[in-house]
Amino acid sequence: MDVINRLKWRYATKKFNTTKKLSAQKLNILKEAFNLTATSYGLQTIKMLVIKDKDLRASLVVDAYNQKQVSDASHLLVICIQEKIVDNDINKFFKNIKDIRSTSDDILDPYRLNLIKMLAGMSKEEQQQWSKNQAYIALGNLMTVCAIEGIDSCPMEGFKPQNFDEKLNLKEKELKSVLLLPVGYRAEDDMFSSFKKVRMNIEESVLEI
Numbered sequence: 053m054d055v056i057n058r059l060k061w062r063y064a065t066k067k068f069n070t071t072k073k074l075s076a077q078k079l080n081i082l083k084e085a086f087n088l089t090a091t092s093y094g095l096q097t098i099k100m101l102v103i104k105d106k107d108l109r110a111s112l113v114v115d116a117y118n119q120k121q122v123s124d125a126s127h128l129l130v131i132c133i134q135e136k137i138v139d140n141d142i143n144k145f146f147k148n149i150k151d152i153r154s155t156s157d158d159i160l161d162p163y164r165l166n167l168i169k170m171l172a173g174m175s176k177e178e179q180q181q182w183s184k185n186q187a188y189i190a191l192g193n194l195m196t197v198c199a200i201e202g203i204d205s206c207p208m209e210g211f212k213p214q215n216f217d218e219k220l221n222l223k224e225k226e227l228k229s230v231l232l233l234p235v236g237y238r239a240e241d242d243m244f245s246s247f248k249k250v251r252m253n254i255e256e257s258v259l260e261i
Contacts, residue, residue, distance in 0.1 A: 126236030
């Protein structure tokens with residue numbers, strides 16, 4: 053039940069303590085959690101930017117519809133997707149499997165070629181939507197880990213991705229921003245922290261067959 057209690061403690065933090073920062077240890081936990089997130093086929097076509105710089109984050113507030121969490125949190129996590137997925141991404145992935153597990157090419161090649169064929173059959177837009185689905189899995193995973201670790205967070209879709217991409221020089225990295233997660237610690241006077249959670253009864257949201 054401790055995990056459930058931590059999830060009840062979690063809320064979308066509206067006001068962060070601007071002086072309280074995540075330790076390097078806590079930040080490393082979030083990095084590891086992102087890297088361990090489940091992705092389709094295990095092909096990691098998402099990346100995460102960790103932004104600490106206060107001036108940079110302050111410049112991004114206007115592009116997040118003036119949501120101050122972007123600048124006031126300890127760090128801003130920006131979840132990004134690759135603009136496109138190419139054969140080399142897949143080949144690199146399977147080489148990593150071979151190096152780590154010592155799996156033979158005879159076993160890996162059919163799966164590798166099938167994945168190349170599948171993704172080649174997608175348009176650029178379809179590839180990006182596929183990657184975006186993985187980004188949401190990562191966001192949910194990060195939010196749960198934050199709750200367990202006593203870290204406050206606020207998931208955000210409300211921002212101007214093109215402006216973020218330009219200011220963060222993501223084009224040259226062939227990345228596109230899709231989700232934001234400011235992380236840190238709640239301010240004592242954030243009234244939202246004391247609000248009771250509003251959810252359906254479990255019998256309404258969970259159907260047993």
